[in-house]
Amino acid sequence: MKRRFPSFFRNIVFSLLIIGLLALALGGYxxxxxRLALTPIxxxxxxxxKQYTGFEDFITAPRDVTAIRQENAxxxxxxxxxxxxxxxxxxxxxxxxxxxxxxxxxxxHPEHKYLGATVIGRDISPFLHYVIINRGSDDGLRRGMPIVxxxxxxxxxxxxxxxxxxxxxxxxxxxxxxxxxxxxxxEAILTGSITGDVTLEQIPQDAKINPGNLILTSGLGGNYxxxxxxxxxTSVRSQEYALFQSASVxxxxxxxxxxxxxxxxxxxxxxxxxxxxxxxxx
Numbered sequence: 001m002k003r004r005f006p007s008f009f010r011n012i013v014f015s016l017l018i019i020g021l022l023a024l025a026l027g028g029y030x031x032x033x034x035r036l037a038l039t040p041i042x043x044x045x046x047x048x049x050k051q052y053t054g055f056e057d058f059i060t061a062p063r064d065v066t067a068i069r070q071e072n073a074x075x076x077x078x079x080x081x082x083x084x085x086x087x088x089x090x091x092x093x094x095x096x097x098x099x100x101x102x103x104x105x106x107x108x109h110p111e112h113k114y115l116g117a118t119v120i121g122r123d124i125s126p127f128l129h130y131v132i133i134n135r136g137s138d139d140g141l142r143r144g145m146p147i148v149x150x151x152x153x154x155x156x157x158x159x160x161x162x163x164x165x166x167x168x169x170x171x172x173x174x175x176x177x178x179x180x181x182x183x184x185x186x187e188a189i190l191t192g193s194i195t196g197d198v199t200l201e202q203i204p205q206d207a208k209i210n211p212g213n214l215i216l217t218s219g220l221g222g223n224y225x226x227x228x229x230x231x232x233x234t235s236v237r238s239q240e241y242a243l244f245q246s247a248s249v250x251x252x253x254x255x256x257x258x259x260x261x262x263x264x265x266x267x268x269x270x271x272x273x274x275x276x277x278x279x280x281x282x
Contacts, residue, residue: 113266129172144269152229178220203245222270
């Protein structure tokens with residue numbers, strides 16, 4: 001009987017524990033107890049995880065920084081290449097637009113023959129206004145041939161070599177162009193200046209000239225073919241007792257942006273200066 005009593009007692013104790021646990025579970029106390037028991041364990045686990053992550057980042061950081069730097073270098077090189085391609089495409093588009101405009105100009109003046117040329121040099125003197133093109137005597141260029149852009153008159157050939165030529169621009173102080181003002185059809189002489197400003201001289205006093213009037217070559221003087229647009233009147237200066245009026249001109253050609261020009265190759269300049277009478281000196 002003594003041996004059986006402890007076994008019986010243990011069974012009773014276990015049963016009571018099971019019944020108690022069931023009662024606690026049904027009452028919602030088990031979750032609270034488990035939460036209280038697990039909270040320290042979870043906190044310890046979180047701390048260990050953070051320490052491990054920090055240690056892993058410390059070990060792998062140099063490799064990550066190197067990889068990021070390599071990726072940045074690759075992206076920068078790719079960006080630079082794309083930027084260069086964009087610039088090249090923009091230049092090609094600009095050249096295409098210029099060539100298309102030059103073709104339109106040639107179609108509008110079919111009486112002339114043209115030769116395309118690229119500007120390869122500019123003047124360095126503040127007193128001269130010229131550019132150098134990549135066509136010369138080997139291409140049939142001769143002194144005095146007119147040079148035009150897609151907008152109008154630019155100048156004329158002043159000197160040639162076998163492979164290149166100097167073009168004196170209409171802004172040069174030594175150049176003179178006989179022009180006609182529209183719509184009045186009055187004759188005048190266009191001249192350049194040291195500063196690059198362009199003016200009209202010897203306009204008849206009775207001519208009706210207004211800002212906005214167009215200026216075209218007249219063909220007089222034998223230096224340029226007629227009816228090539230030169231510019232536009234911006235202001236008029238007139239004095240009551242003067243023989244002539246004068247005017248300021250805005251050329252149609254942007255001389256700071258000259259890149260491609262056309263040479264009129266079938267025009268032969270005529271030198272009429274020997275035929276102009278010189279006043280006799282007393």
